Amino acid sequence: xxxxxxxxxxxSDDIAGTVRLLACILLAIGxxxxxxxxxxxxxxxxxxxxxxxxxxxxxxxxxxxxxxxRDDAATLGRLTKENDTLRxxxxxxxARNARLQAAAAENARLRGLLGAAEQGGLDVQLAPILDIALxxxxxxxxxxxxxxxxVREGQAVIDAGGLIGQVTRVRxxxxxxxxxxxxxxxxxxxxxxxxxxxxxxxxxxxxxxxxIPMSADVKVGDLIVTSGLGxxxxxxxxxxxxxxxxxxxxxxxxxxxxxxxxxxxxxxDVLLLRGRQVAAQAPAAAATGRPDPGASPGPAPASAGASTxxxxxxxxxxxxxxxxxxxxxxxxxxxxxxxxxxxxPAASAAxxxxxxxxxxxxxxxxxx
Amino acid sequence: xxxxxxxxxxxxxxxxxxxxxxxxxxEAVVPLRPYWLALVLAYWLLEDHGRxxxxxxxxxxxxxxxxxxxxxxxxxxxxxxxFFILQRFRAQMRFYPMPQQALAIGGLLLNDMxxxxxxxxxxxxxxxxxxxxxxxxxxxxxxPMLFVALDAVRVGRRR
Numbered sequence: 001x002x003x004x005x006x007x008x009x010x011x012s013d014d015i016a017g018t019v020r021l022l023a024c025i026l027l028a029i030g031x032x033x034x035x036x037x038x039x040x041x042x043x044x045x046x047x048x049x050x051x052x053x054x055x056x057x058x059x060x061x062x063x064x065x066x067x068x069x070r071d072d073a074a075t076l077g078r079l080t081k082e083n084d085t086l087r088x089x090x091x092x093x094x095a096r097n098a099r100l101q102a103a104a105a106e107n108a109r110l111r112g113l114l115g116a117a118e119q120g121g122l123d124v125q126l127a128p129i130l131d132i133a134l135x136x137x138x139x140x141x142x143x144x145x146x147x148x149x150x151v152r153e154g155q156a157v158i159d160a161g162g163l164i165g166q167v168t169r170v171r172x173x174x175x176x177x178x179x180x181x182x183x184x185x186x187x188x189x190x191x192x193x194x195x196x197x198x199x200x201x202x203x204x205x206x207x208x209x210x211x212i213p214m215s216a217d218v219k220v221g222d223l224i225v226t227s228g229l230g231x232x233x234x235x236x237x238x239x240x241x242x243x244x245x246x247x248x249x250x251x252x253x254x255x256x257x258x259x260x261x262x263x264x265x266x267x268x269d270v271l272l273l274r275g276r277q278v279a280a281q282a283p284a285a286a287a288t289g290r291p292d293p294g295a296s297p298g299p300a301p302a303s304a305g306a307s308t309x310x311x312x313x314x315x316x317x318x319x320x321x322x323x324x325x326x327x328x329x330x331x332x333x334x335x336x337x338x339x340x341x342x343x344x345p346a347a348s349a350a351x352x353x354x355x356x357x358x359x360x361x362x363x364x365x366x367x368x
Numbered sequence: 369x370x371x372x373x374x375x376x377x378x379x380x381x382x383x384x385x386x387x388x389x390x391x392x393x394x395e396a397v398v399p400l401r402p403y404w405l406a407l408v409l410a411y412w413l414l415e416d417h418g419r420x421x422x423x424x425x426x427x428x429x430x431x432x433x434x435x436x437x438x439x440x441x442x443x444x445x446x447x448x449x450x451f452f453i454l455q456r457f458r459a460q461m462r463f464y465p466m467p468q469q470a471l472a473i474g475g476l477l478l479n480d481m482x483x484x485x486x487x488x489x490x491x492x493x494x495x496x497x498x499x500x501x502x503x504x505x506x507x508x509x510x511x512p513m514l515f516v517a518l519d520a521v522r523v524g525r526r527r
Contacts, residue, residue, distance in 0.1 A: 017452065021452045024422060027444075029441065030441070032445075036439060045434070055435050060392075183494055
């Protein structure tokens with residue numbers, strides 16, 4: 001069969017080959033369309049991906065090994081320094097936490113006054129990122145936990161800074177996270193300062209606030225948090241800060257460019273939010289871990305959380321005094337990239353008391 | 369030329385090609401990553417013709433789609449097209465001197481890039497980053513090394 005040189009290949013053979021190629025192309029196109037549209041193909045694909053999981057594990061190994069080696073090679077000096085910074089950060093956090101408790105107590109009281117529904121505690125799960133490169137056209141992460149660890153589709157994914165994205169696909173021992181920056185991603189958000197509701201779209205490498213009315217009170221530097229509308233994302237998680245505002249093509253709306261609050265391209269672990277109705281308090285605790293623009297993320301989410309059941313504009317009044325309360329200003333203190341391994345438990349530890357206080361009924365001793 | 373002396377090499381090298389495509393790289397060079405799987409497949413199609421048919425290539429493509437998380441069928445289509453072209457020009461390409469062969473492979477990969485971009489475009493994806501258009505060149509540069517390495521393993525030291 002193998003013709004080593006020259007053209008003499010039978011004509012009919014040629015035609016048969018072409019026909020087979022055409023058949024393949026048609027089949028492939030059909031598959032792509034189905035994969036793009038039909039739900040059952042996606043499901044079948046989910047099953048088939050079980051086959052590929054070991055491959056990912058292997059592909060992720062070198063990176064993991066590299067990390068281990070790098071970690072091990074960290075010098076004592078660096079560790080001591082880090083220890084110092086962390087201790088400092090801890091002190092500051094303690095102080096801030098004390099303030100937060102006061103704020104939480106006040107908040108609980110106010111919420112009681114408002115008669116808002118009780119909010120459950122924040123239940124998070126630490127999930128390591130599996131470091132492999134998938135299709136670069138889509139902004140995705142692969143997590144090293146899957147259905148066997150209780151991960152569900154649609155779960156919101158956060159880090160210490162704020163929202164990262166959502167779980168879009170779950171396999172047995174891995175899961176896929178669609179990042180906020182993916183072009184197919186949109187999040188209903190609110191400006192934490194005044195509760196104006198907008199939508200943030202992913203634009204590949206940045207986030208964009210689209211269709212801001214010219215008259216809307218949105219400024220550069222505003223913190224944008226999830227609004228909780230659409231019930232995909234719980235309210236009150238920082239999404240980003242407005243870094244630029246410019247008129248759009250039609251010149252009737254503004255477009256805002258956001259700096260993401262979460263570190264989308266860094267870190268090894270993320271937090272998966274569990275549970276339907278998530279307390280807005282806890283993310284506040286997690287968010288204050290990063291002192292970025294003056295700790296305002298802290299109390300803001302709480303108010304946004306309260307807002308969900310209530311009217312949209314109500315929280316604004318709650319926000320303003322609360323936002324100014326934790327005035328802890330050390331702008332540069334624990335900025336040192338907090339090792340997620342530390343920040344994550346810290347976040348979950350911090351949120352437990354916070355969550356306890358958030359729910360007015362059970363553990364109120366610290367609050368009162 | 370003893371064929372199939374090492375029957376394990378084909379699947380192993382293809383698997384390696386798949387893995388190389390998955391390995392994490394620094395963000396800046398990711399678009400430059402050559403299409404490893406295609407390179408390895410091209411070697412086998414040129415050198416040990418007949419071990420993989422169109423059906424095999426298609427199945428391999430589907431598997432790669434699963435592994436890379438691309439649209440199911442995308443790589444199946446791309447690899448099938450490549451199979452077809454390689455089969456057409458196999459007789460000539462086999463006897464090209466190495467630089468020319470590498471160039472031809474580069475052209476093949478470029479064609480593949482265009483196909484991939486077209487598919488992406490058809491399904492509403494974003495255009496590939498401009499750096500990605502250099503990846504066929506990287507593939508062409510790597511081709512001689514890959515060829516020599518695979519040949520060395522397959523037929524023992526020749527030289």
